[in-house]
Amino acid sequence: MANRSYHHGDLRAALLEQAGRTLREKGASALSLRELARDLNVSHAAPSRHFKDRRALLDAVALLGFARMAEALAKADPGPEAGFRARLEALARATVDFAVSERELIALMFSSKADTDALDDMHEAWMRLAAPVYAAIADGQRTGDVHAGDVERIAYSAFFTVHGVANLASIGVIPEADIDQALGDALDHLVRGLRP
Amino acid sequence: MANRSYHHGDLRAALLEQAGRTLREKGASALSLRELARDLNVSHAAPSRHFKDRRALLDAVALLGFARMAEALAKADPGPEAGFRARLEALARATVDFAVSERELIALMFSSKADTDALDDMHEAWMRLAAPVYAAIADGQRTGDVHAGDVERIAYSAFFTVHGVANLASIGVIPEADIDQALGDALDHLVRGLRP
DNA sequence: ACCTGAACACCGTTCAAGT
């Protein structure tokens, strides 16, 4: 209770960080602004200076999640030299790993947000996420692994499958022990389906 | 306020029905037991007789959702006579239609439920849902449209793709106008990938 | 500019008591 004006005015960042922690531990529905404020030793009304309401805070956390996921994908991308199948597999595995290790975050990121006005930011984050997949498909077309056609549409189609595995693995429909096999099966079908 | 002992003791059913309505209109996070009770003219403590807590009510609603989705899929299944591609397409379209027209319900059904003890019921509901897909894959193997192998694994692989489209369409990542095209692309790749 | 304290209108859950 000794330190006033918490964190040099960096309450916003502190809130986001703490929100990320409690999200991971207890899920979005159990995240309360008042508890966050308590954890950071500020009054319960303080968060409203930085986020207009609970939804705005959660949107900001989701946006950070997209950035982190994009970074994870970019880091996992072995580049075109690895070969098409290996590259797609690396990207897919990184996606599924992220979804499984950040269940609550991914649930927040991919929960309905139709009425949100923060949709432009989301779209940009999404583009960054999709970039390595686009690159993989485009390179696949050059190496003869992928049939001709609109890169974006083909990339989306690939993403559907990977997202399906990631989502179902994340919520436990696919048992932890079967995830590798399930992803392998999905990739086998996907790679064959993409061939010229 | 005149009618006491609401609905001949069928408060449980009335709660589920009303919960379904407010879920559709305002989403799971905005569903309050007290508001439900108000809508049904019972005291705010009444629901606890039929559902031990809020989570139990939502689980029951999700379970009904699986039953309804299974029914929708069974009804949409044209049977083996339609041919493999047409059959798979009918099932996929029914899945996506359900996901888009029942956004909030599908979000509830496919939200993390790892710690729930109502997991056995969920598993049974899931099996009913998967039945037509299993049948389509098994028949596809007989007609030479699908490669040999474990039916369950192949069916799951098909489901990943369709679920991916359904989920992303449901939350608005795929714009409404592009859903048909996206599903078409996904099915093209899937059917090719499944071939012997 | 940023935070506090009090106030308002909500919650879920529990439990004695009523019918």
Place this chain on the structure above:
DNA sequence: ACCTGAACACCGTTCAAGT
């Protein structure tokens, strides 16, 4: 068996007031 009323410990949001 089923429901009520009161109580408890929470919420999100707003707004005057402080620094």
